[in-house]
Amino acid sequence: MDYVPHSQIPGHKIKQTGAVSLKGIKKQFNFKDRELKVLSEFSLDVQPGEFVSIVGPSGCGKSTLLRLIAGLDDTYDGTIALDGQRVAGTSLERGLVFQDHRLFPWMTLEDNIALALTNRQISKDAKAKLVADHIALVGLKGFEKAFPHQLSGGMAQRAAIARSLVNEPKVLLLDEPFGALDALTRVHLQGELQRIWLAQGSTMIMITHDVEEALYLGDRVVVMQANPGRITHTVDVNLPHPRDRASPVLHKLKDEILAELTNVPEPSNPIVRLIKGDDQ
Amino acid sequence: MTLKTLNLNAFKPVWLMGLIPPVLFLLWWDHEAVKGGANALAFVSLAQVGQALIDMFATGELGLSYGSSLGRALSGLLIGGGIGTLVGIAMGLSKPIEWAASPIYNSFRQVPILGWLPLIGLWFGSGDLSKLIIVALSAFYPTVLYTFEGLKQVEARLLDVARVYRLSGWQTFWRIQWPAALPSIFTGLFQALAFTWISTIGVELLFSSGAGLGAMMQQAQLQARLDIVLVCILFVGLTGFAINFLIKRLSQHVLSWRSIRA
Amino acid sequence: MKPDLKLILSVGSPLLLLIVWQAVTAFKLFPPEVLVSPTAVIAAFGEVITTGELQRHLSESLTRLAGGFTTGASLGLLFGLALALSKTVERVFGPTFQALRQVPVLAFIPMLILLLGIDEVFKIVIIAKAAFFPVALAAYDSVKGVPKSYFEVSSLYRAPWWVLISKILIPATIPNILAGVRLSLTRSWLVLVAAELIVADSGLGQMMEMGRQMFRLDIVMVGVIVAGVIGFALDRLFQLLQAHALRWKTA
Numbered sequence: 187m188d189y190v191p192h193s194q195i196p197g198h199k200i201k202q203t204g205a206v207s208l209k210g211i212k213k214q215f216n217f218k219d220r221e222l223k224v225l226s227e228f229s230l231d232v233q234p235g236e237f238v239s240i241v242g243p244s245g246c247g248k249s250t251l252l253r254l255i256a257g258l259d260d261t262y263d264g265t266i267a268l269d270g271q272r273v274a275g276t277s278l279e280r281g282l283v284f285q286d287h288r289l290f291p292w293m294t295l296e297d298n299i300a301l302a303l304t305n306r307q308i309s310k311d312a313k314a315k316l317v318a319d320h321i322a323l324v325g326l327k328g329f330e331k332a333f334p335h336q337l338s339g340g341m342a343q344r345a346a347i348a349r350s351l352v353n354e355p356k357v358l359l360l361d362e363p364f365g366a367l368d369a370l371t372r373v374h375l376q377g378e379l380q381r382i383w384l385a386q387g388s389t390m391i392m393i394t395h396d397v398e399e400a401l402y403l404g405d406r407v408v409v410m411q412a413n414p415g416r417i418t419h420t421v422d423v424n425l426p427h428p429r430d431r432a433s434p435v436l437h438k439l440k441d442e443i444l445a446e447l448t449n450v451p452e453p454s455n456p457i458v459r460l461i462k463g464d465d466q
Numbered sequence: 467m468t469l470k471t472l473n474l475n476a477f478k479p480v481w482l483m484g485l486i487p488p489v490l491f492l493l494w495w496d497h498e499a500v501k502g503g504a505n506a507l508a509f510v511s512l513a514q515v516g517q518a519l520i521d522m523f524a525t526g527e528l529g530l531s532y533g534s535s536l537g538r539a540l541s542g543l544l545i546g547g548g549i550g551t552l553v554g555i556a557m558g559l560s561k562p563i564e565w566a567a568s569p570i571y572n573s574f575r576q577v578p579i580l581g582w583l584p585l586i587g588l589w590f591g592s593g594d595l596s597k598l599i600i601v602a603l604s605a606f607y608p609t610v611l612y613t614f615e616g617l618k619q620v621e622a623r624l625l626d627v628a629r630v631y632r633l634s635g636w637q638t639f640w641r642i643q644w645p646a647a648l649p650s651i652f653t654g655l656f657q658a659l660a661f662t663w664i665s666t667i668g669v670e671l672l673f674s675s676g677a678g679l680g681a682m683m684q685q686a687q688l689q690a691r692l693d694i695v696l697v698c699i700l701f702v703g704l705t706g707f708a709i710n711f712l713i714k715r716l717s718q719h720v721l722s723w724r725s726i727r728a
Numbered sequence: 729m730k731p732d733l734k735l736i737l738s739v740g741s742p743l744l745l746l747i748v749w750q751a752v753t754a755f756k757l758f759p760p761e762v763l764v765s766p767t768a769v770i771a772a773f774g775e776v777i778t779t780g781e782l783q784r785h786l787s788e789s790l791t792r793l794a795g796g797f798t799t800g801a802s803l804g805l806l807f808g809l810a811l812a813l814s815k816t817v818e819r820v821f822g823p824t825f826q827a828l829r830q831v832p833v834l835a836f837i838p839m840l841i842l843l844l845g846i847d848e849v850f851k852i853v854i855i856a857k858a859a860f861f862p863v864a865l866a867a868y869d870s871v872k873g874v875p876k877s878y879f880e881v882s883s884l885y886r887a888p889w890w891v892l893i894s895k896i897l898i899p900a901t902i903p904n905i906l907a908g909v910r911l912s913l914t915r916s917w918l919v920l921v922a923a924e925l926i927v928a929d930s931g932l933g934q935m936m937e938m939g940r941q942m943f944r945l946d947i948v949m950v951g952v953i954v955a956g957v958i959g960f961a962l963d964r965l966f967q968l969l970q971a972h973a974l975r976w977k978t979a
Contacts, residue, residue, distance in 0.1 A: 256630060257629075258626055258629060258630070276629050276631075276632055277632070278631070281630075282630050284623070284626075284627075286623070288623060288624065288626075288627050290627075290645070290646075292645040292646075301631060301633075301641065302631045304631060304633055304637055304641075305631070305633070305634070350630075353631075481823075483816075483819040484819060484820065484823030486820050487820060488824055488827075561734075562733065562737055565733070565734045565737035565738045565741075566738065566741035567741065569738050569739075569741060569742050570741055570742055570745060573956065574956075576956035576959050576960040577952055577953075577955050577956035577959065578917055578921040578922070578955055578956075580918065580921060581921045581925075581933075581936065581955040581956070582952065583925065584925065584939060584951065584952075585936075585940075585948050585952055588762075588940055588943065588948060589762060663832065667832050667834050667835050668832075668834045668922055671834060671837060671838070671922075671926055672922070672925055672926055680835075683835070684838055684926075686838065687838035687841055687842055690842060692839065692842050692843075695839050695842060696839065698835070698838075699831060699835050699836065699839060702832060702835040703828075703831035703835070706830040706831055706832060707827070710830055
């Protein structure tokens with residue numbers, strides 16, 4: 187297959203909005219009278235329509251970072267802005283996909299997705315159309331009336347993605363969205379997410395611990411380290427979308443990042459460090 | 467589980483083995499009754515019990531007593547369960563209310579339910595109102611507890627979803643917390659139903675003026691009419707059985723998605 | 729340091745209740761037959777203690793409870809185990825057990841009075857019956873509920889039967905059985921108070937019933953409080969025993 191730069195794919199809408207700017211983010215938890223630095227001086231600028239992957243070891247604060255951007259946690263230092271506007275609290279402009287699908291077991295797939303539109307001031311018909319369109323977008327047509335327990339793990343996660351996109355957010359935050367899926371389903375959904383992103387064009391920031399996934403999907407891969415959580419470096423992936431998994435460029439980058447991530451002196455877990463008491 | 471086993475064995479001869487103890491017991495009972503002697507007053511023959519059943523049916527006495535006991539239990543469930551659910555919701559949604567109410571709730575709950583009867587009797591007399599209060603109280607305790615626990619156990623991860631989609635407090639309660647707590651609320655109501663039946667019989671035994679199965683038994687006991695007492699026990703037991711059966715069926719139905727968590 | 733709202737509310741609310749109660753009686757909003765003050769209840773408490781009335785009734789109640797509960801719970805344990813371990817016992821006695829279990833214990837009171845009179849035997853039997861069923865059911869259910877895999881593991885390692893019982897069956901069933909015993913203790917106390925109210929000749933229930941008949945609201949309230957405190961203390965005491973017996977579970 188020939189590579190086509192994604193900006194030239196007819197379906198891909200390049201958006202003017204959805205620029206995320208993180209400046210000097212500092213976050214700490216107080217843990218039994220000790221301060222636990224989770225994020226320290228974290229700064230990152232994400233362009234409108236860009237796909238940024240963030241990888242790092244567990245405990246490097248990447249999930250916390252996503253909660254801050256989503257507005258679920260307001261206690262931090264620094265500024266987070268979307269299109270120059272400082273974020274405060276949650277907003278329908280910022281969608282979030284969790285690692286577990288978090289669909290409500292007592293609602294049908296349709297109702298689960300419609301829940302996200304509860305407070306949108308649009309007509310009933312417009313809502314129904316948005317729901318139907320997004321069910322089609324994630325390839326779940328025909329399952330509108332299914333309950334979550336009737337769906338496979340992969341299907342449930344697709345539904346969760348549809349729910350987060352139905353508000354047409356400027357930026358979609360994905361917190362290890364495929365972490366709970368089996369390897370085959372994961373590969374399949376990565377391809378699907380790439381297709382959706384190309385069709386939908388919003389900014390995406392994805393947290394993952396799967397380096398291959400980060401490289402396959404991201405325009406840019408941000409590598410983090412723990413204690414405290416910070417960026418060690420950023421890798422630009424100058425390959426057009428959709429990508430070929432077998433690309434030697436991806437493999438070389440993967441080896442480099444893995445080498446860096448695995449070459450960390452133990453203990454890497456901040457809690458363990460704290461208990462051992464060798465925290466400066 | 468056990469009910470199912472019974473049903474499965476219903477058409478197999480092994481089931482008949484279960485009849486051995488009651489049949490032997492009844493034969494011995496009837497023998498004692500017919501023999502007469504020291505315990506003649508106590509033991510009544512099966513024929514007498516059967517005759518009592520027919521008489522009580524014919525005079526409408528049984529229907530009246532049974533109806534008023536059942537009515538008492540159900541209205542107690544409705545009142546106590548309704549108030550209990552509201553209190554449980556208030557405690558489950560508001561931490562200050564939880565803090566203020568739980569020490570009072572927990573200390574009142576320690577008193578054996580029928581132990582309240584002398585006090586309630588002094589306040590409201592020994593009529594239907596006092597009985598209803600106690601029966602309602604017996605439904606109130608479990609519904610408060612299970613509603614409260616059900617709401618408390620709604621996971622933070624589900625509430626995060628509500629925040630991401632900017633649901634208001636009422637929307638979060640009605641669309642997420644309430645349905646998530648519903649299985650637990652039903653468990654509480656089922657337990658309340660069983661409790662109201664027990665407490666209904668209890669209050670009727672203690673305040674035996676007025677209608678009701680318990681009152682009827684108590685009157686019969688004073689007149690040494692064991693036949694009537696036994697008929698009453700039979701109906702109390704059958705109703706208890708029906709309630710437990712109903713609860714089992716309803717729980718399976720209501721709690722069907724309980725094992726399938728989000 | 730900011731004030732702890734939780735502490736204030738949880739201590740404050742019962743305190744407020746007491747103050748309102750005292751205030752209402754101080755302003756004589758209700759006649760004394762309807763509401764007596766907390767201080768009057770405390771005075772009545774002192775009265776029944778100095779006359780020795782409370783101690784006498786309470787010791788009678790507790791002796792009855794001890795006798796009935798021990799008999800009922802141990803018979804229940806044996807019966808439940810037999811029911812779970814032997815197919816024949818289960819077939820013969822299972823249906824009768826399941827049927828009798830459905831009848832509220834209180835409903836047997838008039839029958840037992842006719843058959844046994846209102847003496848001590850009657851009260852012991854009724855408490856024993858209350859204690860019997862929860863324990864029997866818990867023993868039956870928990871033995872039946874031991875996962876098959878446990879037996880498979882033990883046969884895999886060729887464990888002899890005494891190891892099977894001491895290392896697998898007992899540890900696997902004891903938590904549920906103890907929970908059943910605890911429930912039966914609570915039930916016994918409830919049924920005891922009810923039985924003493926119905927057949928009022930002695931015990932805490934009788935003290936309350938006499939108080940009611942003589943319109944001594946203060947004594948009735950003392951009875952209510954003592955019944956609650958004893959119920960709570962019994963449950964707490966058993967909970968401690970339970971925690972002690974199951975300390976391996978969290979360790």
